[in-house]
Amino acid sequence: MNIGVVSKLTSLSSKSIRLYEEKGLITPPARSESGYREYSDQHVQELNLISRAKNAGFSLIECKEFVELAHNPNRKSSEVKAKAQEKLHEVELKIRELKEIEKQLKQWVLTCPGDAGSKCPIIEELTK
Known part of the structure; x- marks a missing residue:
């Protein structure tokens, strides 16, 4: 298959496919x-594994580890599960952080009059 066909089958751009090859994420293709x-x-x-893992928040390094695990007939599902649990913990932490940011932004929006005046509680808070 050429790169155009693979691109259509995986919904990845040719540029992404070449990048994943360059970074050693996929088995080098024959020439x-x-x-x-x-x-x-x-x-x-x-490539489908990499795409799906990236969409689930895994880094390229982590995607490479998943490809290696997929090729390892002696892998243990506990290894794979541990990686997924670690990523889940990271996502949950990020969600908590984002909720704190959301809370702060909502507070600022509520307190700022948003009028033509120069008094702005948001700027005052930021410059404390």
């Missing part, structure tokens, strides 16, 4: 006599 990359079904599976 044709003319130097074009030749992708296999395995590459499609690896």
